[in-house]
Amino acid sequence: MDVSRARAPRPPRSPLPLRSGLPLLPRASRSPLPSLAAVVCAVGLLGGCSAGGGAPAPERSTQAAAPLAANDLEDDYRAVIKNVLPSVVQIDASESLGSGVVYDDKGHIVTNAHVVGQEKTFRVSAATGGRPVTARLVSSYPEQDLAVIKLDSLPQGLKPARFGDSSAVDMGQIVLAMGSPLGLSGSVTQGIVSATGRTVSEGQNGGGTGATIANMVQTSAAINPGNSGGALVNLDSEVVGIPTLAAVDPEIGGGSAAGIGFAIPASTVRTIADQIVEDGKVTDSGRAALDITGRTVLDDAYEPTGVAVVEAPANGAAGKAGLRPGDVITRLGDTEITTITSLAEALASRRPGDEVVVTYERGEETRTATVTLGEM
Incomplete structure (x- = not known):
């Protein structure tokens, strides 16, 4: 997909719905670097004022206040960029390009699992310039699309x-996205937090891990190929998320839906990265599991109708509750289950040890079982 290609204007239509199972595209693949003489970051200007006592403000006061407010916001942007950009890097792998965030003073870099892929060594460049240095994989956790690499030397x-x-x-909330879109190291875009608490599933096409991730931050800040693993930052110069996904619009052949991007929240990043740095792997995922292998079932009209259990070990959560291969799961608690993705999204909001009623079909009979969820 050539994401840099300009598209002709299209007739107005209803907004793209955000729903469970909306296909998402990981944005780490390498794209051709545009030939640009300069990169300009356009910022929004906010302004306005009112006079005290209910009286209209003189026109000259309004004219003076608007540029003042705009200048204040511009100063905030500049300060954030100056503070945070030295913590952002570009990560080059042989088959992909992405971004990363400096996690500690020992050379650990946190990024997306789909950025590192199956590779073990990388070239890392600071967003602020300088010669690239080598880095090696510490551990990758595709289930949450996070990974940690470590620099061989500290530039x-x-x-x-x-x-x-x-x-x-x-x-x-105003946020800035920092990374290397299309290989343009040290680029910054701006937007707002559009929503919080989103549960989304990324596809495996185009290098994604297929992860289902809960509590993601939705943002209007542009997320393009190469932004994955970078920093989503607030105006206090704090990283609040790791940009990971951009929504795709099926009506334009899977092209990006402008202004709909998703970032893994900072709390999740810290939970996973701390374990990898300390133990070399994730020891406590905090993710609930049914402990089954399953597949989506289609009806005679080729519509998804549930998840068939392929394997259910006797010592697993579902197996202990009596589920067995051949059963078709149709509901988890109050949530209808039609696909593997919908099952993963329903589990993403739960914790290991939670009890949940699973509705399933065995032959012509509909049954229920109370399952104590295991851990992914």
């Missing part, structure tokens, strides 16, 4: 990022 100028409180992220 001057890099500094650890400061991660913010994900619970404080709210709709309407």
Whole structure:
């Protein structure tokens, strides 16, 4: 897909719905580098004022206040970029290009699992310039699309990022996305937090891990190929998320749906990265599981109708509750299950040890079982 190709204007239509199972495209694949003399970051200008006591403000006051507010916001942007850009890197693998965030002063870099893929060594360049250095994989956790690599040497100028409180992220908050879209190292885009708490599933086509990730931050800041693994930053210079996905629009052949991107929240990033740095792997995922292998079942009209159990070990969560191969799961608690993706999304909001009623079909009979969820 040539994401840099300009498209002709299209007639107005209803907005792209955001729903469970919306196909998403990981944005780490290498794209041709455009020939550009300069990269310009356009920022929005906010302004306006009112006079006290209910009286209309004189026209000259309004004219003076608007540029002042715009200049203040521009100064905020510049300060954030100056503070955070030294914590952002470009990651080159043989088959892909992405971004990363400096996690600590020991050379650990956090990024997306789909950026590192199956590779073990990388070339890392600071967003602020300088010669590339080599890095090696510490561990990858595709189930949450996160990975940690470690620099072989520490170049001057890099500094650890400061991660913010994900619970404080709210709709309407201004955010900046920093990374290497299309190989343009050190690029910055701006937008707002469009929503929080999204559960989304990324496809495996185009290099994705197929992960289902809960509590993601939706943003209007542009996320393009190469932005994956970079930084989504608030105006306090805190990383609040790792840009990972952009929605795709089936009506334009899978092309990106502008202004709909998703970032893994900082709390999840810290949970996974801390374990990898300390133990070399994820020891406690915090992700609930049924402990089955399953496949989507289609009806006579080729519509998905449930998840067939292919394997259910006797010592697993579903097996202990009596489910067995051949059963078709149709509901998890109050959530209808039609596909493997919908089952993964329903589990993403739950924790290991939770009890949930599973509705399933065995032959012509509909049954229920109370399952104590295991851990992924």
